Amino acid sequence: MPLFALVTKEWKLLLRDWHALLLLFAMPAVFILVMSLALQNKFAEQQGVNIHYYLVNKDGSPASEALVKRLSAMKDLKILSSSASAPELIDKVRDDRAQFMVSIPSGFGKAMQSTDPLPVQMLAGPGVEPAMYMLFEAALREALVRVYLQHALAPLKTQMSAITSVGDAGLNLDATDKLLHAQSLYQVDGRNRRPSSVQQNVPAWLVFAMFFIAIPLSTTWVQERQQGTYARLRSMGLSAKDLLLGKLLPYLGINLLQVALMLVVGILVVPWFGGQRLTLGHAPLALTLMALALSFASVAYALLIANLVSTGEQATIFTGVANLLMAAVGGIMVPRFLMPPVMQALSRFSPMAWGLDGFLDVFLRPGGLAAVAPEALRLFGFGLACLALAGLRLAKQGGKA
Amino acid sequence: MIQIEGLSFRYPGAKRDVIRELSLRIRQGSLFGLLGPNGSGKTTLISILTGLLPLLSGKIRIDGKALPGHLQEIQAGSALVPQEYAFYPRLSVMENLLFFGGVLAIPAHELRGRLTEALAVAGLESFESVRAEHLSGGLKRRLNLAIGLLNRPQLLFLDEPTVGIDPQSRHFILDAVKRINARGTTVVYTTHYMEEAEMLCDEIGVLDDGRLLACGTQEQLLNNTQSRELTVTLTAAPTAQQSGILSTIPGLEIISRELRMAHCTETDLKRLMKLLAAEGLDICRLKYGYRNLEELFLQMTGRQLRN
Numbered sequence: 062m063p064l065f066a067l068v069t070k071e072w073k074l075l076l077r078d079w080h081a082l083l084l085l086f087a088m089p090a091v092f093i094l095v096m097s098l099a100l101q102n103k104f105a106e107q108q109g110v111n112i113h114y115y116l117v118n119k120d121g122s123p124a125s126e127a128l129v130k131r132l133s134a135m136k137d138l139k140i141l142s143s144s145a146s147a148p149e150l151i152d153k154v155r156d157d158r159a160q161f162m163v164s165i166p167s168g169f170g171k172a173m174q175s176t177d178p179l180p181v182q183m184l185a186g187p188g189v190e191p192a193m194y195m196l197f198e199a200a201l202r203e204a205l206v207r208v209y210l211q212h213a214l215a216p217l218k219t220q221m222s223a224i225t226s227v228g229d230a231g232l233n234l235d236a237t238d239k240l241l242h243a244q245s246l247y248q249v250d251g252r253n254r255r256p257s258s259v260q261q262n263v264p265a266w267l268v269f270a271m272f273f274i275a276i277p278l279s280t281t282w283v284q285e286r287q288q289g290t291y292a293r294l295r296s297m298g299l300s301a302k303d304l305l306l307g308k309l310l311p312y313l314g315i316n317l318l319q320v321a322l323m324l325v326v327g328i329l330v331v332p333w334f335g336g337q338r339l340t341l342g343h344a345p346l347a348l349t350l351m352a353l354a355l356s357f358a359s360v361a362y363a364l365l366i367a368n369l370v371s372t373g374e375q376a377t378i379f380t381g382v383a384n385l386l387m388a389a390v391g392g393i394m395v396p397r398f399l400m401p402p403v404m405q406a407l408s409r410f411s412p413m414a415w416g417l418d419g420f421l422d423v424f425l426r427p428g429g430l431a432a433v434a435p436e437a438l439r440l441f442g443f444g445l446a447c448l449a450l451a452g453l454r455l456a457k458q459g460g461k462a
Numbered sequence: 463m464i465q466i467e468g469l470s471f472r473y474p475g476a477k478r479d480v481i482r483e484l485s486l487r488i489r490q491g492s493l494f495g496l497l498g499p500n501g502s503g504k505t506t507l508i509s510i511l512t513g514l515l516p517l518l519s520g521k522i523r524i525d526g527k528a529l530p531g532h533l534q535e536i537q538a539g540s541a542l543v544p545q546e547y548a549f550y551p552r553l554s555v556m557e558n559l560l561f562f563g564g565v566l567a568i569p570a571h572e573l574r575g576r577l578t579e580a581l582a583v584a585g586l587e588s589f590e591s592v593r594a595e596h597l598s599g600g601l602k603r604r605l606n607l608a609i610g611l612l613n614r615p616q617l618l619f620l621d622e623p624t625v626g627i628d629p630q631s632r633h634f635i636l637d638a639v640k641r642i643n644a645r646g647t648t649v650v651y652t653t654h655y656m657e658e659a660e661m662l663c664d665e666i667g668v669l670d671d672g673r674l675l676a677c678g679t680q681e682q683l684l685n686n687t688q689s690r691e692l693t694v695t696l697t698a699a700p701t702a703q704q705s706g707i708l709s710t711i712p713g714l715e716i717i718s719r720e721l722r723m724a725h726c727t728e729t730d731l732k733r734l735m736k737l738l739a740a741e742g743l744d745i746c747r748l749k750y751g752y753r754n755l756e757e758l759f760l761q762m763t764g765r766q767l768r769n
Contacts, residue, residue: 066564070550077552289546293609296512296542297565298534 063299067307074281075315081277085315086322089270090330093323096266097259097331097339112197113139114161115150122170124212128181131204132163138200157188161197173213181205259337263327264420265393268413270323271316271355272384275363278312279376282367301455305448308367309360316356342423347433351419354440358412361444361451368454387413415439463490463617463648464511469520471506471672480506482672484520488650488665493643495663496652497755499763503672504652505545508619511650512542524617541615545622547602548609551595555586555605558594562609576612583638584608600631607635611642618642620651624658636662656756666755670763683758684751691757692726694734695719695747704741708734719746726750 075081116132118125133140141159143150154162164182172179183201185194285291294304327339341348366383370376388394390404391413397405408414419436422428464487471481481503488494498504509515511522513533522529524536549558559577568576581587584604589597594605603623610618620639624632639662643649653659659666660680667677676683696719700708705716711734715722723730731750738745 063565063567066561069564070553070561073557074550074552287546289544289548290550292509292514292544293542293548293562294565295514296537296540297562297613298537299565 063303064306064310067303068311071308071311075311081281084277085274085319089273089319090322090326092270093263093266093326094330094334097262097327098334098336100262111139112137112161112193113141113159114163114197115143115154115159116140117147117150117162117164119167120165120169124170124173124208125165127211128165128204128208131207132201135200135204138197151184154184154186157186160186160189160193163201170212173209174216178209178213259327259331259339260424263323263339264424265417267320267323267420268355268391268416269384269388269393271319271416272359272362272387272413273380274312274316274319274359275366275380275384276377278308278360278363279367279370279380280373282308282364283370283373283376301452304455305364305452308364309448312360312363313356316360317352320352320356340424342425342428344423344429344433347419347428347430348423350430350437351416351423351433354419354437354444355416358416358440358444358447361447362412365447365451365454368451368458387411390414392417412440412443415443463492463525464488464650465521465523467521469507469510469517469522471503471510471515471518480672481510484669484672484674486667486674486677488648488667490525490648491643491646492665493639493649493651493663495659495666496650496669497654497656497659497666497759498652498669499654502669502763504669505621507669508542508621508650508652512540512619513537514542536617538613539615540617540619541610541613542619543606543610543621543623545625547594547606549594549605552593554591554593555581555597555608556590558605559608559612563612566613568612576614579614580608580611583611583642585634585638598631600627600634603627603631603635604638607638615647617648618650620649622653623651624653624655632658656754656759660755668759668762675762676758680755684755690726690751691749692721692723692731692734693747693749694721694738694745696721696738697744697746700741700743704743707741708737711737 075085116129118129132138143153145153147164150159150162153159162182162184164184166179166182169179169181181201183198185197189197291304299307324339324341328341332338363380366376366380370379390408391411392400392408393413397408397414400408415436419433419440422432422436426432466484466486469481469484470479472479480501484503484507496504496507506515510517511524511529513530513536517529524532525539527535529536550561553561556577559580560573563573563576581590584607586601586604586608589601594602597605603625607620607623610620623639624635627635636658639649639651651659651663663680665677665679666683668675668683699719700716708714708716708721711723711730713723713725713730714734721734
């Protein structure tokens with residue numbers, strides 16, 4: 062009976078607090094939408110990577126023309142046209158108005174067939190990220206190798222066809238295209254596809270957003286404590302367990318609604334804005350288990366914060382900073398494979414990392430209940446530990462455990 | 463009904479006790495005023511009695527039941543009305559009462575009657591559907607009180623229930639407290655308003671620095687002959703010769719037209735009256751005894767500011 066009264070009260074209070082509803086539902090939905098669309102532009106396979114660069118060809122040889130042709134054919138690399146001089150173009154790159162400049166020196170084609178070839182110059186703007194630098198360098202190097210094979214080795218090809226009976230067929234330089242077959246193991250409807258950025262990003266930002274429930278929950282808790290309501294409830298015989306459960310159950314429901322809403326945004330709203338549709342995978346039970354485990358962990362964590370802080374301001378600041386740290390360590394902001402080994406080891410202790418791994422199992426891998434069970438167990442364990450600490454703290458403040 | 467013996471309490475990390483070796487008895491059916499400056503230990507004492515703080519040393523029995531062993535039974539028969547507005551502003555008056563009724567697990571068949579009773583005592587019948595946040599300060603205080611009546615407590619703790627409200631609301635609450643007490647509920651009432659304690663309480667305890675300085679009925683406290691004070695204002699200042707005669711009464715101070723005695727017995731008073739009459743000195747104004755409870759309170763607790 063007391064628990065029913067506590068849960069009903071919490072729902073009534075929330076339904077009458079538009080600010081809290083906005084924070085709880087509209088903000089995560091907008092957050093997922095914005096993050097999906099923003100990151101899609103950077104990583105999505107269809108739009109490609111947006112790299113813009115200037116190309117200056119000071120050589121008129123067939124080799125340099127072939128290089129220009131090959132570079133122009135690369136759909137992810139956009140050549141910027143300009144009538145400016147080479148030094149002016151360098152200034153533009155230095156100001157990050159373009160990311161790169163590629164300059165083919167005069168005599169490039171002729172030198173290619175000698176033992177001392179002339180290098181193509183690649184200049185990067187100061188704002189170019191290391192990953193982008195490596196990507197562009199690799200693309201340029203690949204184009205150069207192709208041109209080199211075709212032009213520097215062409216005389217050898219002629220000589221070989223003259224001295225052997227193999228002919229052209231034995232030295233087909235375009236055969237290198239067939240030396241690699243790249244394929245993602247991510248499957249949709251039984252077919253291998255490259256996962257979209259939405260598929261990869263929604264789980265991360267979903268986990269991140271779910272932990273922010275600590276702000277409304279802890280500020281409400283602090284208010285009730287400051288208003289003397291908790292003292293009154295405790296004087297009426299309510300235990301720490303009643304008080305914690307009275308908050309845990311309604312906020313668990315809210316957190317699960319948040320998950321559902323954010324998934325709906327990924328499935329329906331993101332495509333309306335031109336993004337790719339989120340697919341939920343083929344393991345609804347595993348998805349439900351992960352949502353429950355993560356909700357339990359995040360609400361229990363919120364209850365612990367609520368019992369550690371004294372004011373609403375402390376709750377907001379502590380939650381903000383702690384969540385950012387957990388996200389940074391947990392691979393939400395920076396993919397874990399990019400982290401140094403120490404940080405990768407640390408990330409194994411972040412509940413956000415467990416949540417992310419579990420959701421990625423469901424969204425990207427053919428993961429069922431067995432695949433997500435370890436992460437779900439860790440999250441339930443973390444939640445129970447948080448609840449126990451919150452209960453101890455509450456009991457220490459005067460309530461009965 | 464409430465028996466406290468040798469109670470001491472210290473908050474974790476504090477350097478000294480906030481309650482020190484306190485012993486007190488509050489009889490059943492009493493309307494007991496607990497007076498004391500800020501930080502004197504009133505709220506701490508009430509928190510221990512209501513189970514919000516643990517009993518660390520000393521003994522407490524309420525209705526013969528010892529704390530902390532019988533805490534649940536004691537809580538079931540008592541209620542605390544905190545100083546703060548301890549309810550939910552976004553819920554209506556009725557929703558608040560229903561919520562706390564649910565927390566108290568009042569059986570459904572009794573709930574309606576309890577709600578009606580609490581609304582009637584607090585005069586909130588016409589505000590049932592109004593959200594608590596839209597109530598005036600006085601109505602909020604009355605709702606705070608009404609919630610405390612839901613379990614029909616035999617022991618009611620009221621922690622400064624009239625702070626910050628207008629005289630009309632204050633008198634309404636004081637009358638309600640009298641009615642509650644008249645039907646047999648023991649009331650422990652903390653306040654800073656001495657006139658409230660004078661008007662309301664049949665017994666008073668003065669607490670300062672964690673110690674009980676005095677305890678008893680108002681008459682017992684105010685008629686303490688050890689500390690009666692006399693102030694006489696004459697129509698004209700006595701001459702030097704008259705002053706010499708008056709000074710034969712030990713402890714009498716003469717400051718121009720005013721005569722003062724910090725501790726004046728009835729014998730001193732009669733002797734002074736005779737001397738004044740004999741010397742032909744007319745009295746303009748005379749005050750004897752304690753002026754009021756506030757004076758007694760200030761004398762006991764001192765005039766220095768508290769934290």
